[in-house]
Amino acid sequence: xxxxxxxxxxxxxxxxxxxxxxxxxxxxxxxxxPRADAQAVHPNPRTLAQPASPPLTERQEARRRRILHASAxxxxxxxxxxxxxxxxxxxxxxxxxxxxxxxxxxxxLLVATMQDxxxxxxxxxxxxxxxxxxxxxxxxxxxxRAFRALQREPHLADAMVRALTFADRSVxxxxxxxxxxxxxxxxxxxxxxxxxxxxxxxxRVIEHTWHSALIxxxxxxxxxxxxxxxxxxxxxxxxxxxxxxxxxx
Numbered sequence: 478x479x480x481x482x483x484x485x486x487x488x489x490x491x492x493x494x495x496x497x498x499x500x501x502x503x504x505x506x507x508x509x510x511p512r513a514d515a516q517a518v519h520p521n522p523r524t525l526a527q528p529a530s531p532p533l534t535e536r537q538e539a540r541r542r543r544i545l546h547a548s549a550x551x552x553x554x555x556x557x558x559x560x561x562x563x564x565x566x567x568x569x570x571x572x573x574x575x576x577x578x579x580x581x582x583x584x585x586l587l588v589a590t591m592q593d594x595x596x597x598x599x600x601x602x603x604x605x606x607x608x609x610x611x612x613x614x615x616x617x618x619x620x621x622r623a624f625r626a627l628q629r630e631p632h633l634a635d636a637m638v639r640a641l642t643f644a645d646r647s648v649x650x651x652x653x654x655x656x657x658x659x660x661x662x663x664x665x666x667x668x669x670x671x672x673x674x675x676x677x678x679x680x681r682v683i684e685h686t687w688h689s690a691l692i693x694x695x696x697x698x699x700x701x702x703x704x705x706x707x708x709x710x711x712x713x714x715x716x717x718x719x720x721x722x723x724x725x726x
Contacts, residue, residue: 541579543569548590552636560587560636581647587640588651594637595658598623602662612667612719617712619666620687621705627691628701635695641688659684667715679714686711 533541547568551560560583566576580586607618627634644652663680664672672680690707693699699707 540569540571540575544571544576544579544586545590545593548586549594549633552587552590553630553633556632557583557587557636557639559632562586584640584643585648585651587637588644588648588655591637591641592651592654592658594627594633595623595655595662598626599658599662599665601626603665607666611716612669613709613712613715615666615668616663616683616715617705617709619662620683620708620712623662624687624691624694624701624704624708628694631695634691638688638691638695642692656684659687673718675718676715679718682714683708683711 532538544565547565548560551564551568562576562583563573565586566573569576580589602619602622607615607622609615609618641652641655660677660680663683664670667676669676686707690699690704694701694704
């Protein structure tokens with residue numbers, strides 16, 4: 478093992494920062510991703526779902542995908558506690574120091590895993606769009622389909638949601654990406670390309686409710702039937718934000 482990787486493997490622990498201050502710069506974009514509050518002023522929130530940083534090389538992207546796959550596999554088997562950075566490094570065939578350059582802690586890794594899972598769900602949803610007659614019905618159907626996908630992997634869902642709950646400001650870029658991905662999924666279901674500030678506000682409330690519903694279900698405090706009622710109820714906010722023409726008053 479190279480001396481640098483050996484030193485990092487000796488000192489790095491879950492939640493620790495990379496052993497060298499500039500190590501992350503070697504593997505990750507030099508500029509931070511935009512904050513989620515940029516949605517309030519950005520003319521098109523869809524563009525915020527893409528990182529503003531320079532893209533990774535093909536080799537770096539392949540390595541990152543192996544890491545995320547290993548994270549999801551370990552979480553699926555045993556939840557949050559089963560995701561140990563050393564095991565992730567071994568499963569993805571990367572040095573432990575390299576893993577910490579991509580993801581400084583387990584929380585960073587699992588939040589990024591959630592964004593990756595949402596992106597995969599989005600692709601599936603696009604292949605079979607929701608069939609509701611109204612935007613509210615389509616969003617409710619979309620979120621319930623995403624919920625059921627997580628329901629099939631309860632350990633993975635619990636690990637990702639716990640990571641979101643534990644995330645502090647150092648994890649803001651990864652948390653922002655989860656929020657943006659969820660926003661784009663909802664806007665697609667609504668059929669909107671250029672939402673108004675009121676519509677974006679409704680989307681944020683819907684996101685908060687969906688996240689809360691996941692937590693209450695995972696903790697055994699809500700049934701799937703109750704989750705469905707809550708999601709359908711909050712999606713009715715969309716009806717209040719519909720843009721009407723001058724003759725519809």
